[in-house]
Amino acid sequence: MPGKLMELEIYDTTLRDGSQQEGISLTVNDKLRVAGLLDELGVAFIEGGWPGANQKDTEFFRRARSELQLRGAVLTAFGSTRRPRGEVGDDPQLLALLEADTEFICLVGKAWDYHVTEALRTDLDDGLRMVGESIEFLRSHDRRVFFDAEHFFDGFRANARFALRVLQTAHDAGAERIVLCDTNGGTLPRETVAAIEQVRAAIPDAPIGVHYHDDVGTAVASSIAAVEAGAMQIQGCINGYGERTGNANLSTLIPDLQVKMGRKVITGDLGLITSISHHVAEIVNITLDPHRPYVGTSAFTHKAGLHTSALARRPDAYEHEPPANVGNRTRMVVSELAGKASVLAKTAELRLEVSDLVAGSVVERVKELEHQGYHFEAADGSFELLVREMTGWVNPYFDLRSFRVEAERRADERIFSKAAVSIAVGGEVRVSEGEEVGPVHALDTALRGALRDDYPGIDDLRLTDYRVRVLDSKDGTSARVRVLIETSDHESSWGTIGVHENVIEASWEALADGIVVGLLRQGNVAASLR
């Protein structure tokens, strides 16, 4: 089997356990796309879902048969053992698993006596028969079975004898992996290792897998400890998705295992993991935390001035791993802590040629602006425009002449905002209006309308994030507002900033800068020069 090529297997459950996270709702199309990405990364197993438990998963397996061409990964179906005191032959769950038509099935069963008596309301002997008979039934239909021992670590703590008997039963019935699950997520690494050692002593020939939830923040650490203790299958989810605090984060674990422990666990290129983690985040529609290990946009970001000048010379002194190994990159952020060296490093990253003298004045200007409430760490787009302006560059695309924004609450309680902008493009006046619910959105629509004829590429630029913060002020009535906007095209994204007492003016500043950077990156020629 393909999974066997690896002595250590990655079993991804993003599509089943990961999709239990609040706010994640994947369509069948989404699931097919995520499965394709996981296959590209080269995990051994992709758990597609729980057929029979919901319509969508049943449909996923039906469509996967014809639409999903996996290169190396193996698709598995997940389901539970037969009903208490029931028969395997007419158990709807087991029949749905057969219908999913996968060679491999991951079957979950109770390993904690308390759950057998309290949740299933049956006796412990039936609990064991549920496991054994269900596995034998699937095996008699030529399925290969992994056994997820639910609540194993809690069960082992409460009644080790029963928990081990459950594992032995699954092993004897022909399960090819005995997966120890920390379903409630409360087990620390040391306890995990002790339990795994006892399991290996009790059932020496059973291949062990592990499945951790991150409720005490140690799912990754426990998975690593389990590998060291001899586990050969690691279950987890891309970006650590999952119920409550999530599952073991494969975006961290895969690089940990592969680059730190020298264990090859994926057949694809590890350099894909950053882009695949971001791509999956886009599909589930949750912004990826920039501070995530390896794959976050800040994972290799440097700030302090002293440190950046040394970093430019010796990156290995400040980075635990060359970011390119995981498909990420070094980023410099500029703040008032920064000296000339980090300005030069940042301009080099932006491919702008800047003299020492200009870099010195940029540092001075950044200090002044930060004093007024600007903050360039998340506003690399505005920083780029600032540097360009310090070299004498002038925005060639448009000049603002005026704007007007009004908001209205109508008698039927509907809210409207109208904006009108007047700009000059190559000396010619362009006027446009926008009507939306929010005033900034209306302003954005109006600006785009005014630019569209001259710069049709404007529609490829998307406003992806808008954040407002009121800055501390001694005089509450004239508090300044800081607006941060993120704009992106298909390849990259950039932040821009505006600061003003008036939130609309601050938004305009950030909005207009975002568009100017976008027009620059698209390589537009100014209308006045055509």
Ligand SMILES: [Zn+2]
């Ligand atoms: Zn789980």
